[in-house]
Amino acid sequence: MEVYLYIALFAPLVGSLFAGLFGAYPKMLFTGVIASGLLFASFVSSAILLNYVLAGHTVHVEMMTWIAAGDLYIPFGFVVDQVSVTMMMVVSVVSTVVHVYSIGYMAHDKGFNRFFSYLSAFVFSMMVLVMSDNFLGLFIGWEGVGLCSWLLIGFWYHKESATWAANEAFIMNRIADLAMLIGIFMMYWNLGSLQYDVVFANVATLPMHIITWIGIFLFIGAMGKSAQFPLHTWLADAMEGPTPVSALIHAATMVTAGVYLVVRANPIYSEIPDVGNAIASLGAFVAMFAATMALVNRDMKRIIAYSTLSQLGYMFVAAGLGAYWVALFHLMAHAFFKALLFLGAGNVMHAMHDELDPFKMGGLKKSMKVTWIFMTLASVALAGIYPLAGFFSKDLILEVAFVEQHYILYTVLLLTAGLTAFYSFRLVALIFHGNERHLEHGIHPHEAYSFMLYAMAPLAVLAVIAGMVFKTPYYLMVTNLLPAMTYHIHNHTTFWIMTIGTQLFVIAAITYAYKKYAKAVKVDKKVESGLLYQLLYNQYYIPKIYDEVFSKPYLKLSKLAWKEIDLKIVDATVDGIANVIYQTGEKTHTMQNGNLSSMLRWMVIGLVVLLVLAVAFTAGYNAVNLQAM
């Protein structure tokens, strides 16, 4: 089984290095094909491992020693257990699909080979992240995905906005990673190991406040990667990257790493239910907060990005309330339908010549039938309509909140479910229904290559069946490792009222969205100039606040440091030293006039000076030492 583990882990790396060989060359189709093929090999290996894990085994290998110094021993160890194999399946399925899709999507891009190199490198980092058997290995993968995210957001580096967004994402993640590192340091300081099994076995022996701080610091790291408030602004800006990147990294895999961390560290968080409650509250807040921003946005990809943010909030609610398997389940289901949604959006973008404003589209269902079906399916799954994936995973989170008697969280999440349905179908209605507004802009849409659509098909199938088919086997498998909580509402009447009520509420939101946007788009000036609309449209002015509070003062400080400290103190000192030496040389070079006689005289002067110094030092040394005696 170890060989499958290594194939699953290293096939993407091989693909990345291979594609990287041709990074500077113009498009070569085989780089994409080979990278995709290797990803598929990784997927097959993951599937074999899944089968093995389902039979009740786990694989744990120690590839080699990494750091061994004194008491510190950290190996390159990898573990395939119930949790990591779930993540491996999600990552390898979505990334294989995205790789194949990208062959079509990036077909006319100059950086075709480079793109596949980065994309496969990302998958490798993500595999390291989920498969590592210790926190430091996880951190390496964590940084690796951050780096690849930076490379891919800024893939079109000639665009100012893309490089800006890439840097923003990278810097925000660094801030969070610092906290995560502190958490890891604390763990090592107090437990003397970073291996998952050692840490989790001994964490309960630590004093309460130390566990609390470890939990908080690790969660801050998770907040950065999963773009939770207040570190959320980078995710929407990250949509500058190519759309397959958004699908793979900023919807399905990397941003869920934070959730994975909390799920993986569940023995820590189980000790500190207060922190868990805080996580759940923050998650619920972000779910609502992001959904409201998605309501009014006019950028197709940003709407989906806010939707991702909102769903990550859901996952954190589940993880915070101790329902780790529910969080992981929603992570999985969400990965499938959100990636599908993004890839559909990619098709639309291609058809619309990179137009992102859905208000300039409309009626695309005629020319893009398959994309329309896929995106509708994904939206239905996202909205949580029975029997698609979202119903089983998202409604489960609602039930968790209800059963755990967090009624406020429940209400917030219920409202958010309505908002989710509304904005998802607002998008679908604007893009695919109504009159063809894009004709005014002289755009004639066409469907994407058929192999791209075939590549998307597995995701569509998974978005439909993931909840129904996978729930029971998944639960039986994963609860070998995660706390096996079942969330049943004991009263049957309440259960049915809740389920049907939620469904009706969501369907009402969908109907309202269709009614409002599917026919003709009426722009309501009064609403749009209203305070609430402006607040939401400007993302609660948070980017602006960050700009004013952090970026601008920092720029001022930097300029001050440059003009006052660097130029006037540092540079002046260095230049001063150089000047003194230069001037001394200028003044004394007359000494070397080539006249032997005067050279000899200088030599004698030097001798006398040395003699005087020697005598003076000896005398001084004796004086001090004699005094001491």
Add this chain to the structure above:
Amino acid sequence: MEITLTHYLVLSTVLFAIGLIGVMRRKNLLMLFFATEILLNAVNIGMAAISHYRGDYTGQMFAFFIIAIAASEVAVGLGLLIVWYKRTGKIDLDQMTSMRG
């Protein structure tokens, strides 16, 4: 009056000073060699004297070495000097300025 170590050292110092002044003031290359010899022998006197008064022969051995090295140095130096004289017809220090920096 008994001759003590101090007398020898004063003699050595006086000779050294004469040698130094010679090195500084003389323009004739031959005179410069004489001055150098005086410097070396001033040191020799000091060494031999101290060696005698301390009953340790190391100093005298050093003096012999210095004499030997001084002799070879003068041999090489005089050889160079003769070549220089044949080339230029002069042995004036002030004319040897080819090493101007």
